[in-house]
Amino acid sequence: MSHIVRPATPDDLKHLYEMAKLTGGGFTNLPPDRDALQAKLDRSEAAFSRAEGPVEDELFVLVLENPDTGEVRGTCQVFTQVGQKHPFYSYRLGTLTQHSRELSRTFRAEMLTLTTDLEGSSEVGGLFLHPQERAGGLGMLLARSRYLFIRTHRARFADRILAELRGVIDEAGGSPFWDGLAGRFFGMNFQDADQFNAIHGHQFIADLMPKHPIYTAMLPETARAAIGLPHPSGRAAMRMLEREGFRYENYVDIFDGGPTMTALTDQVRSIRDAREHRVVAIDRDGGEEALVARGTLRDFRCTCGLVREAGDGIVLSRDAAAAIGAEEDGAVWHVARW
Structure with a gap:
């Protein structure tokens, strides 16, 4: 698992x-x-x-x-x-720039400000x-x-x-x-x-x-x-x-x-690329590697698994589904692994 x-x-x-x-x-x-x-x-x-x-x-x-x-x-x-x-x-970390006309020089000092x-x-x-x-x-x-x-x-x-x-x-x-x-x-x-x-x-x-x-x-x-x-x-x-x-x-x-x-x-x-989809099937084969999460607050679980699109939902690999407790017709969040 x-x-x-x-x-x-x-x-x-x-x-x-x-x-x-x-x-x-x-x-x-x-x-x-x-x-x-x-x-x-x-x-x-x-x-x-x-x-x-x-x-x-x-x-x-x-x-x-x-x-x-x-x-x-x-x-x-x-x-x-x-x-x-x-x-x-x-x-x-910032820079303070000061110029001396008499010396014709510009001084730049780095400063740390709390x-x-x-x-x-x-x-x-x-x-x-x-x-x-x-x-x-x-x-x-x-x-x-x-x-x-x-x-x-x-x-x-x-x-x-x-x-x-x-x-x-x-x-x-x-x-x-x-x-x-x-x-x-x-x-x-x-x-x-x-x-x-x-x-x-x-x-x-x-x-x-x-x-x-x-x-x-x-x-x-x-x-x-x-x-x-x-x-x-x-x-x-x-x-x-x-x-x-x-x-x-x-x-x-x-x-x-x-x-x-x-x-x-x-x-x-x-966060921007994450998508929520319904799990239409749980299968062993095929799909792209992704991070998959299910549940909220104390029920939150996240793992890596295989995901592939199927109509308006996704097919999720069995290992990933078992790890996070996902079931068919349930919703999961997922984002591509890179």
């Missing part, structure tokens, strides 16, 4: 905790802290329990499961509207795939299942969406960007600050971070070089986001300087 993406449950805490210990640090949305992970699951349960209503500040946690073994091998998260209960901070420009956006994040499963398209399934979930519950999400990519982390687990900038004001190393943020939120940034722009020329070269660069393990994720239509527009994470990618929600490729 195919792997499926499904809503996380309280029983998944041990799986999430074991995966969190494998992230290597700098992974704010999946901290290796049982209480913080339990709080995420509690918040997710509340979101799955709300059947309808306007956009609110909610979190949905999804997991990748092997139905044959019951093992959870990955996870991802979807935030409906960031920055509503606590400020959502980013650095905006901003909450992205407040109110939805966010996809918290994606982690077990190291032993990073082959066979499971990362693609896990990542793109979020967009089918958003499409299925479109009214619960904002019109803009973002994704924060982890920045450069050195071999010792430190952040050159943090050490060159924020660490000088906070009196704590990157690991401690990152863990504190994962558990307690961003408010300490508002309390202690300088509000004036920072000239990048005043930062160490190691910090400047890290601005807007993803962690090496996140380069594939960045390329996948770009294929979906996300762009880097000079917003970076305040902790590690990693890039923040943004897109209009309805223009994200997997």
Whole structure:
């Protein structure tokens, strides 16, 4: 049977905790802290329990499961509207141009400005795939299942969406960007600050971070070089986001300087191209590879399978139908695999 993406449950805490210990640090949305992970699951349960209503500040946690073994091998998260209960901070990289008539020279200085420009956006994040499963398209399934979930519950999400990519982390687990900038004001190393943020939120940034722009020329070269660069393990994720239509527009994470990618929600490729059809037949043979999802909220399931058009509906492969519990005459959402 195919792997499926499904809503996380309280029983998944041990799986999430074991995966969190494998992230290597700098992974704010999946901290290796049982209480913080339990709080995420509690918040997710509340979101799955709300059947309808306007956009609110909610979190949905999804997991990748092997139905044959019951093992959870990955996870991802979807935030409906960031920055509503606590400020959502980013650095905006900009340029200040100044001209000296006496010197006949123009000077352009790059500056980092603390901003909450992205407040109110939805966010996809918290994606982690077990190291032993990073082959066979499971990362693609896990990542793109979020967009089918958003499409299925479109009214619960904002019109803009973002994704924060982890920045450069050195071999010792430190952040050159943090050490060159924020660490000088906070009196704590990157690991401690990152863990504190994962558990307690961003408010300490508002309390202690300088509000004036920072000239990048005043930062160490190691910090400047890290601005807007993803962690090496996140380069594939960045390329996948770009294929979906996300762009880097000079917003970076305040902790590690990693890039923040943004897109209009309805223009994200997997959301825009997803279609809902009736299953007219379930068969073993033929069709094009696709992501297929069925159900809403706690009943949501997503997998990969074969789909082919048939009149005003589709024929769905047996493995995919079994994985997500699809039946003839039932409706599914699907989008082509690429």
